[in-house]
Amino acid sequence: MPKSLSTALTDKIQNKEARVGIIGLGYVGLPLAVEFAQAGYHVVGIDTDSIKVDALNRGDCYITDISAELFSDMVSTGRLMATQDYGAIGELDAISICVPTPLRKTRDPDMSYVVAAANQIAKHLRPGTLIILESTTYPGTTAEVVLPIMIGNGYVVGEDIFLAYSPERIDPANTIYGVRNTPKVIGGVTLDCADVAMALYDTVVEEVVKVSSTQAAEMVKLLENTFRAVNIGLINEIAIMCDKLGIDVWEVIAAAKTKPFGYMPFYPGPGLGGHCIPIDPLYLSWKLKSLNFNARFIELADEINTNMPRYVVRKVAEALNEDSKPVRGSKVLILGVAYKADVDDVREAPALDIIQLLMQQGAIVHYHDPYVSSIQFDQVDISSVDHDLSILESVDCVIIVTDHSYYDWTDILNHTNLVVDTRNATVGLNGLARVVKI
Ligand SMILES: NC(=O)c1ccc[n+]([C@@H]2O[C@H](COP(=O)([O-])OP(=O)(O)OC[C@H]3O[C@@H](n4cnc5c(N)ncnc54)[C@H](O)[C@@H]3O)[C@@H](O)[C@H]2O)c1
Known part of the structure; x- marks a missing residue:
């Protein structure tokens, strides 16, 4: 009996014969590409930005968290290369999508990068390929936005192609936790999709955590970042309260965090920044609005933080x-x-x-x-x-x-x-x- 495509792909992954593609070579995609290359895969990065593609192919590392020596080693040995040409998709076995998910001026999710990348992938997709969305997004994106594009040419998900969601949890400048030792959460559209995606990540991260669906995996990331945004909003408001009361909030936090249980410190600051904490919770509140639900904690924290x-x-x-x-x-x-x-x-x-x-x-x-x-x-x-x-x-x-x-x-x-x-x-x-x- 011929091998199923999922078994054949899993074998390729385990033998490191699978060719891995990373779409979007930014703060998230580049460290991931280097990790796959270091694990022994042949990795192709695809980015629309010619400056990044050229820099990578020259061996010039433009993300400070990555060891420049390791990076140039991966490029010079041919393990890691980049292109702007989506034609490379036809040669790949596993593809991670790491493109931006910003907000529009109206503060609604801007899915245009994800949709553009998915459309380009679908044009060149061949049977037996795994696609993993890693960009942070609202629950339902993989199944409602990416899946219809991937099966548009008649492929059956879980049989011909495999689709999963795995949130990227990287924390830039964190010297303790990187790609390898930060557990990776994975949810597949089908069980086979999840299993193939787990087989891939098992080879590059120490711990893989499987959840039952892509929606649950999408929600995990939004829970994590909403938790941070809300707690930062709370401590920012506490800082303003302390100021009115003539109390030093920093002294209060330093003493409060001596409690060994039931409290974890967050710190006030000048406001939120970066591509995650100020944005991700608004993806969730936007989705809930379509279900007639007002995400009050998120809206309040956003108001205080902004x-x-x-x-x-x-x-x-x-x-x-x-x-x-x-x-x-x-x-x-x-x-x-x-x-x-x-x-x-x-x-x-x-x-x-x-x-x-x-x-x-x-x-x-x-x-x-x-x-x-x-x-x-x-x-x-x-x-x-x-x-x-x-x-x-x-x-x-x-x-x-x-x-x-x-x-x-x-x-x-x-x-x-x-x-x-x-x-x-x-x-x-x-x-x-x-x-x-x-
Ligand atoms: N930066 C972080 O700390 C962080 C952490 C966890 C998750 N995330 C999430 O990861 C995703 C990527 O974030 P980032 O910080 O790496 O963004 P980034 O802007 O640094 O990188 C994205 C890259 O995608 C490229 N790109 C855009 N459209 C493309 C397309 N159609 N095809 C190919 N390439 C394309 C851009 O040129 C850019 O190089 C976002 O969803 C973000 O929310 C980011």
Whole structure:
């Protein structure tokens, strides 16, 4: 009896003969591609961005979390290559889709990248191929959006082709947890789909967790990120309450987290950023709206978190006022514009809102970020200034927005008058500057 396509594909995977494709070579796709290449697969990355494709093929690693040496090794040995040509799909056995899932201006899900990638894959798809959607999305996307495209040319899912959803949980700049030691959740459209996808991931991650459906797998990711967004919203509101009560919220959190059970610390900050936490919960609330359900926790946390940049600017105005200075005409230096420490990603970063709000109020704003040489918004380009003592000494206020480990906080405290610290970066340090915390 001839082998079923699922058995044949599983055999290919286990023998490392399967050719793996990664669609979208960004913060998620590139580390995944390197992990598959390192595990012994031949990996082809497909991206619409010629700059990324060319960089990869030259062996130039553009994601800081990946070892440059390992990367160039994978490229020079031919294990890893990239192309803009979707024709390569016909040669592949397993394909992971890692394209963006942003919000539209109306704050609704923008599925255009997923749909475009799925349409291109479907054009070249051959029987015996596994497709795994990894982009974060609302429950139902794999079955309602991707599946109809994949079976459009008559393939039967679970027999001819295999389709699964597996959320990407990577945490950029995390030096402890990476692709290999972060458990991977998988849900298949059918049982065979899940089993083939598990066989693939079993070869690159230490633990694979199977759930009963693609919808459940999609919901896992949204639970994780909604949990973070809501708890950050809660602690941001607690920070505002503490400020009104004259209590140091950071001291309260430090003491609360000594409780060994029933509490886990979240920290206030200047607002949410990145491609995940500010966006993903809104995918869920959007989906629920179509079922006439109002996701109140998500909406409330979103309101609190998106207002944090305004709160920071208010604290800056009050702090300048104490020095008898108006915001208009004051020189302000923002330290760090990336959305979190030690990354170069400015997507949804609160620093951008803080800069715009301060400029609208007439402040003269400069920024420094060791990872971000320039930022653009509203057709304005701003370049990072040099980080030297003269700039620190020349400004009326320094705002710590991102606590990159690059900075020497004591040095900063000793060469400026006023610091608004949104990250508690200066805790326990002394210097000449007056420090205002959120
Ligand atoms: N960045 C994170 O920390 C993170 C973590 C977990 C999950 N995610 C999710 O993973 C997905 C990807 O995020 P990212 O941060 O890697 O995005 P990214 O913007 O860094 O990378 C996406 C890549 O896809 C490419 N692309 C766009 N359309 C394409 C198409 N039709 N065909 C081929 N390539 C295409 C882009 O050029 C880009 O290189 C998103 O759904 C995101 O929510 C991101």
